[in-house]
Amino acid sequence: MKPELRTYRTLVRAFVRADRTARIAQKAAERKQQLALLTYRRMNIAREQAKKDLDSATRMKLLKDMSLLNKRVEILKQKVPENDKKLLFVQDTSFLRDQILSVQDDRHIQHLEDISAFIDNQREYDELIERYNPGIRMSQEERVKRTANKVGFQMPS
């Protein structure tokens, strides 16, 4: 294997691994947002349906919309962000590609190797920090809730 290709491989691998956690979190957040939006639309339709002066055509249309929304919610709930195969690829590799293609000497290759080592070590460091400090990534809301729970209180919802 050519040294350029080997370096490219370590770089890509480092990037994929480093991005993974953040991308899963992002996808989960997006999913939550979409679910909230769909729930809001469903509520609106339910409100429309509760009105009394509706003709049958409108009623049918509302029913159809409702079932469509329900189906979309079901599909969304079945999606697990961790299983997405897109997570295995770096989203945009054009920059890395340019770097590798413009490699002139061994020093440049060594520099790229160092970058991938740095990214890899940084990821490992972050993982360890998280492992030794459980709850460090917890949101403020969650932290307050758990603290209250510790003394037997519950946050007002």
Add this chain to the structure above:
Amino acid sequence: MFKSVFRPCASAARNARLTLPVRSNVFTPQMMVSPIRFYSATTDRNEITQKVVDVIKAFDRTNASADINAKTLFHKDLGLDSLDTVELLVAIEEDFDIQFPDKVADELKGVEDTVEWIATHPESE
């Protein structure tokens, strides 16, 4: 200090050894003849092929995403250059939690080679 802790353990171990042959009579003979071994990695080729194909389908730089099968070659059929192939192999590595050695990675030209290598190296790390 820990003697009192270890002593019951040792006696328990001895007892266990004694009771083991007696217990084996309770099991059905078939279970003893063909013990089922569980590997963390899947060794079924069809399953591996399906997984590899799924990974390739998620790669957005392939030009023939519709019909990918075991005979597909990365360079000829999918139109991937060497850097693309490296990216794809890294993705497959990550999916199966393995690492292709440098020499092997050079020789993997298509789905078939990759599946073959993964199937024959279930313990590769």
